[in-house]
Amino acid sequence: MNWKNALVDYQQYLRIERGLSANTITNYSFDVEKLISYLEEHEIHVSPIKITEEELQQFIYTIAKKVNARSQSRIISGLKGFFNFLVFEDYRKQNPMELIESPRIGRKLPDTLSIEEIDKLIAAIDLSRPEGERNRAILETLYSCGLRVSEVINLQLSDLFFEEGFIKVTGKGDKQRFVPIAEETRKYIDLYCDHVRPHVPVQKDYEDTVFLNRRGKGLTRAMIFTIIRRLAEAAGIHKKISPHTLRHSFATHLLENGADLRAIQQMLGHESITTTEIYVHMDRSHLKNVMEQYHPRR
Structure with a gap:
């Protein structure tokens, strides 16, 4: 068996x-491709x-000189998965990555926007331009x-169940969940759908896609x-913000306002509650408030 096969x-x-998504498969493949390039x-x-x-x-040792600890840890994890596959398929007796340890890295949480910063971000949208209504709808949805x-x-038009107050979301591994959507x-x-989208020349295969570019x-x-x-x-x-910052802010603001962590887990589409616990930033003032409000010896 060669590396390509x-x-x-x-x-x-x-x-x-x-059942992983195309993006996840690309990321896992990238780790193996790095090893292949090194060998060549x-x-x-x-x-x-x-x-x-x-x-x-x-x-x-070689890549450790070129990438940071977080990237190094990800590559090691990716290669462990690849060799676990070879063991699973009986190509190898054992995983050669088994005893190779990842570098210790601290938890790195993305920046969170305050509610005021979210409002400022949305207020900066130029609604006089055709894409303004679309961009506002996108940010509000994120x-x-x-x-x-x-x-x-x-997101598809057929995923919008507005009368019931939900949208159907297709997440990682094509797993679907229903998420509440605010009025x-x-x-x-x-x-956007009533006044802007009808004027876009929708291309084939995108008839059901909610958010379109100018070319449809x-x-x-x-x-x-x-x-x-x-x-x-x-x-x-x-x-330093990205679309993920809005997702992180969503979870953080819900938690700070007393939402149940399990409910947040379901809305985010996390398989494990542990992922949600790591992902959601909990500041000390919030923990203090929870203790004062709910502990019987407060």
Whole structure:
């Protein structure tokens, strides 16, 4: 088995057996491709089945000089998954990455916007331009529903259950969940769909997509990043923010206002409550308030 065939088999396994999304499969493949590039660059002729722990350890030492601890940890994790697959398929007896430890890294949480900063961001949208109504609807949806950027760009008109007060969201691994949507957000989506979207020349295969670009196709992740970055500059917000910042702010504001962590987990689409606990930033003042309000010995 050569590296190319092993990688193709691994990608098929991730897609069919694990049901992972295209973005996740690309990220996992990237870690293996880095190892393949290293072996080619150093003219190390060894197959995925024969490569040893020592050779992999040397690769880790080499990349450690080029990337930070977080990236290094991610690559190690990705390679462990790849070799676990080879063991699972009986290509190898053991995982050569098993004893290779990841560097210790602290938890890195994204910046959170305050409610006032969210308002400033949305107020910076130029509603005199045709895309203004669309951009406002996008930001309101990202923040009020806590969606991932991939979830908002793939949102379909048939996913909008406004009478019931929910939208259907397709998340990681094509897993679907229903998320409550605020009346204010429904209003902005309706404004866009009723007054702006009908004037866009919708292209084939995008008839059901909610948010479209000027050419009638779906928006890209990069476009959403660009929209938010430009609005942050216009609003005078100097934090490093992205679409994920709005999702993080959604969860943080819910928690600070007393929402149940399990409910937040369901709305975010996290499989494990542990992910939600790590993801949601809980400041000390909030914890103090919870103690004072709910503990019997307060």
